[in-house]
Amino acid sequence: MNWAKKASKQKPQMSKQAQRQPPTVDRAETVSFTLRELLLYFLRLGTFGFGGPIALAGYMQRDLVEQRCWVSKSDYLEGLAFSQLSPGPLAAQLAIYIGWLRAGFMGATLVGSAFILPSFLMALVLAALYVHFGSLPWIQGMFYGIGSAVIAIIVRSAIKLVRTTVGKDLLLWMIFAALALTTAWVCCLTY
Numbered sequence: 001m002n003w004a005k006k007a008s009k010q011k012p013q014m015s016k017q018a019q020r021q022p023p024t025v026d027r028a029e030t031v032s033f034t035l036r037e038l039l040l041y042f043l044r045l046g047t048f049g050f051g052g053p054i055a056l057a058g059y060m061q062r063d064l065v066e067q068r069c070w071v072s073k074s075d076y077l078e079g080l081a082f083s084q085l086s087p088g089p090l091a092a093q094l095a096i097y098i099g100w101l102r103a104g105f106m107g108a109t110l111v112g113s114a115f116i117l118p119s120f121l122m123a124l125v126l127a128a129l130y131v132h133f134g135s136l137p138w139i140q141g142m143f144y145g146i147g148s149a150v151i152a153i154i155v156r157s158a159i160k161l162v163r164t165t166v167g168k169d170l171l172l173w174m175i176f177a178a179l180a181l182t183t184a185w186v187c188c189l190t191y
Helices: 002-009 016-020 035-048 052-067 073-085 090-133 137-166 170-190
Strands: none
Touching (some): 052 090, 090 137
């Protein structure tokens, strides 16, 4: 038993090479950026982003994770999961989460405002125009055309989002398929 006490008191020795290596982190390399750059990005996305929350989340992934490398993939997926679990607008919550990652409460507040305000103002203007000119045939045609484009963008972004979040995990694909079939079945029964 004496040898067991000695063995438990000895600390395991690491090789010198293992001691010199920095700890590995499960995050992609990210590029440094300022809060101002992030605010300008979300102001632009809030102004010109088109296609609904899933499409906007896809744009955020493409721009912030893949192209600019401002946000790591793991941080993006974590924010996406939080946003999907929480009630409310997915894209706005994801934008607020990314702002919070960069600058805490103030970053979340500023990014959320920069992202939401342009859409809010445009909705007010479009509502006023539609109330005033909505009976004109070319206005009705324009709204139908915009609706078709939005549906195409949403489908494209949804496919990319599913591939990103589900990946190559067979169990997740089976769960996804079961939920998709259930949703389609419930929708068919209600209409």
